[in-house]
Amino acid sequence: MSAETRRPEDRGPSGARRPGPSEALIRTGLPSAEDLERVRPSAERLTHGAVAVLECFQRIPCDPCASSCHHGAIAAFADINDLPSMDAERCNGCGLCVARCPGLAIFIVDEHHAPGEALIKLAYEFLPLPARDQVVTALDRAGREVGQARVVRVQRPKEKTDTPVVWITVPKDLAWTVRHIKVEVSHGA
Amino acid sequence: MKSVEIAVVGAGPAGLSATLAAAGQGASVALIERDEHLGGQLVKQTHKFFGSARQEAGTRGVVIARRLGQAVREQAGIDLRLATTVLGYYSDKVLYLEEPDRLAKLQAERAIFATGASERMLIFGNNDRPGVYGAGAVQTLMNVHGVMPGRRVLMIGAGNIGLIVSYQLLQAGVQVAAIVEAAPRIGGYLVHAAKVRRAGVPILTGHTVKEAVGEEAVEAAVIWRLDEQWRPVPGTEERVDCDVICLATGLSPLGELMWQAGCRMAYVPELGGHVPWHDDDLRTSHEDIYVAGDASGVEEASAAMVEGRIAGLAAARSLGHDRDVEEKLGEARRELAALRAGPTGEKIRRGLESLRQGGDGR
Ligand SMILES: Cc1cc2nc3c(=O)[nH]c(=O)nc-3n(C[C@H](O)[C@H](O)[C@H](O)COP(=O)(O)OP(=O)(O)OC[C@H]3O[C@@H](n4cnc5c(N)ncnc54)[C@H](O)[C@@H]3O)c2cc1C
Ligand code: SF4
Ligand code: SF4
Numbered sequence: 001m002s003a004e005t006r007r008p009e010d011r012g013p014s015g016a017r018r019p020g021p022s023e024a025l026i027r028t029g030l031p032s033a034e035d036l037e038r039v040r041p042s043a044e045r046l047t048h049g050a051v052a053v054l055e056c057f058q059r060i061p062c063d064p065c066a067s068s069c070h071h072g073a074i075a076a077f078a079d080i081n082d083l084p085s086m087d088a089e090r091c092n093g094c095g096l097c098v099a100r101c102p103g104l105a106i107f108i109v110d111e112h113h114a115p116g117e118a119l120i121k122l123a124y125e126f127l128p129l130p131a132r133d134q135v136v137t138a139l140d141r142a143g144r145e146v147g148q149a150r151v152v153r154v155q156r157p158k159e160k161t162d163t164p165v166v167w168i169t170v171p172k173d174l175a176w177t178v179r180h181i182k183v184e185v186s187h188g189a
Numbered sequence: 190m191k192s193v194e195i196a197v198v199g200a201g202p203a204g205l206s207a208t209l210a211a212a213g214q215g216a217s218v219a220l221i222e223r224d225e226h227l228g229g230q231l232v233k234q235t236h237k238f239f240g241s242a243r244q245e246a247g248t249r250g251v252v253i254a255r256r257l258g259q260a261v262r263e264q265a266g267i268d269l270r271l272a273t274t275v276l277g278y279y280s281d282k283v284l285y286l287e288e289p290d291r292l293a294k295l296q297a298e299r300a301i302f303a304t305g306a307s308e309r310m311l312i313f314g315n316n317d318r319p320g321v322y323g324a325g326a327v328q329t330l331m332n333v334h335g336v337m338p339g340r341r342v343l344m345i346g347a348g349n350i351g352l353i354v355s356y357q358l359l360q361a362g363v364q365v366a367a368i369v370e371a372a373p374r375i376g377g378y379l380v381h382a383a384k385v386r387r388a389g390v391p392i393l394t395g396h397t398v399k400e401a402v403g404e405e406a407v408e409a410a411v412i413w414r415l416d417e418q419w420r421p422v423p424g425t426e427e428r429v430d431c432d433v434i435c436l437a438t439g440l441s442p443l444g445e446l447m448w449q450a451g452c453r454m455a456y457v458p459e460l461g462g463h464v465p466w467h468d469d470d471l472r473t474s475h476e477d478i479y480v481a482g483d484a485s486g487v488e489e490a491s492a493a494m495v496e497g498r499i500a501g502l503a504a505a506r507s508l509g510h511d512r513d514v515e516e517k518l519g520e521a522r523r524e525l526a527a528l529r530a531g532p533t534g535e536k537i538r539r540g541l542e543s544l545r546q547g548g549d550g551r
Contacts, residue, residue: 020532026374029382029392058379059531061491062239064247081531102237102247103380126360143389161249163237180387185362 021057041088050093050110068100099163118175124166137182193219196297201229203482203497204303205257210501214510223274228254233328278450299504306440306483314400320407324437339433344368349377351437459540460486470503
């Protein structure tokens with residue numbers, strides 16, 4: 001895209017240019033491959049373990065991700081409408097920002113959690129919460145069932161109104177596909 | 190007749206913030222709310238809000254309502270009147286109030302109308318069947334009274350309200366069959382859209398509802414596609430089983446009291462309909478009347494809170510109160526401008542521009 005054809009939302013933090021959301025995303029709510037490529041940490045960084053992936057593609061008046069990161073990995077916003085700007089080198093994958101993002105748009109991905117297995121930390125605001133070691137259905141961004149995930153940890157917030165974060169492991173090739181889980185509600189008698 | 194310096198009508202985020210700002214300047218304030226509780230729309234908002242830390246970003250609406258409400262209750266000099274509806278504003282600066290068991294009058298040097306907005310109805314076949322709800326009603330049933338509105342909902346409208354209420358329905362264990370949106374694009378924030386999509390809800394842009402099906406109550410809806418000129422395309426009808434059709438098709442500012450008080454009103458589509466002309470201090474064409482929040486143009490709670498602060502400070506200043514009032518006004522104006530600076534604020538900016546061009550209002 002040439003500079004002339006860029007939309008006004010193309011401006012990222014402190015004027016840095018980053019394309020706005022794709023037409024497909026605006027029409028369907030599903031990010032395109034190009035949208036996703038833009039927020040994917042470098043292959044080099046991925047070899048160093050857990051890192052935050054900010055699936056936030058549209059300029060909206062919102063900035064808690066920046067203030068929640070104590071490692072300076074998400075730059076402070078010059079304009080509250082900026083897209084978040086991520087320095088993956090400074091991110092240690094702690095996941096603090098995951099629970100703080102009102103858009104539930106941040107995921108932690110560790111491609112090298114175990115041989116052939118990736119770890120994903122995601123915000124989960126549904127009941128019941130899964131239990132540790134429970135096997136749950138793994139869903140993609142369109143809510144399609146794409147496999148199974150094992151729950152390795154459930155971070156329950158101190159305040160009832162805060163967001164729980166669920167850690168799951170999935171086969172490595174699903175690290176960039178799985179973004180939600182379905183926890184079976186036991187139906188009793 | 191009792192009198193106060195400033196009467197604030199409506200205890201949503203705008204009215205609560207206006208009350209706190211005016212009382213903070215030392216003005217005597219009456220806050221009048223027709224509901225039995227404080228908070229307006231916020232009491233139904235169980236999701237986290239956007240904005241910056243200053244506007245409580247990342248905090249759920251209901252928590253913001255609780256905090257603001259508590260601050261109002263703790264602040265001295267506020268005459269709080271719940272379950273009281275303002276019926277009219279008359280010359281001599283007198284408000285007529287309907288209290289639970291009597292009518293009353295209140296004299297106020299300045300009035301701030303923070304009455305919010307009302308939901309728009311949509312015209313389609315059988316839209317009077319039980320099971321056709323406004324999104325506000327669904328939220329009230331679900332989040333205030335803990336009652337499930339139905340088992341399977343078809344949501345109409347992919348603005349923030351349609352997206353968020355769909356998410357809240359899913360959280361309550363209600364199925365959402367689909368979200369139907371007439372426009373070719375999703376109007377709400379894409380992060381909200383992503384949340385409902387990954388929970389399995391399709392968003393059908395370029396579609397609308399043709400009719401509700403069911404004799405006694407809604408059993409299904411027929412939806413159809415719209416072409417580029419927004420005309421329905423015959424032959425694209427599709428039946429969607431559902432027992433609730435939920436309308437999230439927009440809000441109109443509640444301006445009746447300001448019409449009646451003689452404020453100059455202007456029709457500005459970008460602001461949601463008829464709004465009172467107002468200046469940067471949120472003062473209307475009537476020099477004793479201010480407006481704030483959705484009543485001045487449908488926007489967001491974050492903006493409503495800042496507008497409330499501005500109206501409260503400006504009204505207090507007009508009565509001679511001054512506790513660093515200029516500085517506080519300047520700060521609030523800068524916050525409001527920052528909130529509206531991005532692409533999602535463009536519509537509001539355009540709306541305010543055309544409102545201002547409508548003359549000086551006097
Ligand atoms: C589903 C949904 C999700 C939302 N999500 C967000 C979000 O994430 N972030 C955000 O910033 N905003 C959000 N909003 C918008 C936000 O809730 C509103 O913009 C905000 O509440 C407007 O505040 P207000 O004070 O102007 O009006 P309201 O909150 O509507 O309050 C108006 C009050 O005035 C009272 N009133 C009206 N007429 C009279 C009368 N004659 N006498 C006495 N009292 C009267 C009403 O009872 C009401 O309590 C959302 C709204 C909805 C519906
Ligand atoms: S995961 Fe931790 S270090 Fe990385 S961006 Fe989020 S808060 Fe910062
Ligand atoms: S907090 Fe979340 S939604 Fe808000 S800007 Fe950051 S990543 Fe985007």
